[in-house]
Amino acid sequence: MIKISRTGIEQYLKCKRCFILQYKHRVKVPMLPFTLNIAVDNLAKNEFDYFREKQEPHPLFLENNIDAVPFMHPSMDKWRDFRKGGISYANESDGYHFWGAIDDVWMKPNGELIISDVKATSRKEFNWDKTWSENDYPKAYKRQLEMYQWLFRKNGFTVSNKAYLVYYNGLKNEPMFNQALKFELHLVELQCNDEWVEDALIKAKDLMASDEFPGGSKNCDTCQYLKKRWNVNKVIE
Numbered sequence: 001m002i003k004i005s006r007t008g009i010e011q012y013l014k015c016k017r018c019f020i021l022q023y024k025h026r027v028k029v030p031m032l033p034f035t036l037n038i039a040v041d042n043l044a045k046n047e048f049d050y051f052r053e054k055q056e057p058h059p060l061f062l063e064n065n066i067d068a069v070p071f072m073h074p075s076m077d078k079w080r081d082f083r084k085g086g087i088s089y090a091n092e093s094d095g096y097h098f099w100g101a102i103d104d105v106w107m108k109p110n111g112e113l114i115i116s117d118v119k120a121t122s123r124k125e126f127n128w129d130k131t132w133s134e135n136d137y138p139k140a141y142k143r144q145l146e147m148y149q150w151l152f153r154k155n156g157f158t159v160s161n162k163a164y165l166v167y168y169n170g171l172k173n174e175p176m177f178n179q180a181l182k183f184e185l186h187l188v189e190l191q192c193n194d195e196w197v198e199d200a201l202i203k204a205k206d207l208m209a210s211d212e213f214p215g216g217s218k219n220c221d222t223c224q225y226l227k228k229r230w231n232v233n234k235v236i237e
């Protein structure tokens with residue numbers, strides 16, 4: 001049984017070489033933790049939990065005509081914690097165990113679940129359509145939601161194709177700081193489709209099980225940097 005995380009599949013889709021380096025050989029590009037983003041995630045979690053406890057809609061739902069409340073479930077804390085394994089699905093016959101840690105789930109009156117994820121940024125003007133058309137990372141956010149939808153469906157839940165990004169935009173041009181970072185809140189609705197997930201999972205698992213060492217991506221800044229560094233080394237030594 002090969003264990004693969006949601007971030008592993010995202011890495012597989014972005015660059016198969018880095019996927020194998022990281023998830024098979026445990027060689028990882030060092031990265032600092034995004035501590036401010038983690039703080040925003042945690043504050044949002046606390047706020048949504050307040051409404052979960054009361055089984056009332058978050059004001060954001062009312063503003064955006066979303067008929068739902070934060071989902072109350074005994075496994076909610078496990079699903080949200082990667083240290084506890086998040087939400088997972090094991091397929092014995094195909095030989096994989098897939099898992100991911102979610103931010104939040106909301107429930108409609110008919111029992112259908114809505115997957116959401118918290119994001120933080122700091123832009124002068126928040127324009128999702130422009131961000132979507134000019135960058136690759138919003139598509140990764142959509143894939144992230146689709147993988148969570150797939151996991152919840154595999155765990156027996158009915159899940160809406162609609163998913164949401166709860167987006168906090170940090171205001172950086174305030175006249176006074178006063179040790180308080182202010183945010184504007186945006187809700188981004190995404191129409192998702194998880195049909196690709198199983199195929200990607202099986203291909204990633206097969207690659208892990210093989211002896212193949214795939215090539216790197218030509219567009220990757222990190223690899224270009226490492227190649228240039230290597231070339232300089234060869235000249236100097």
Ligand code: SF4
Pocket residue numbers: 014015016017018216217218220221222223
């Ligand atoms: S191209 Fe190189 S550094 Fe970039 S993701 Fe792939 S293996 Fe990693």
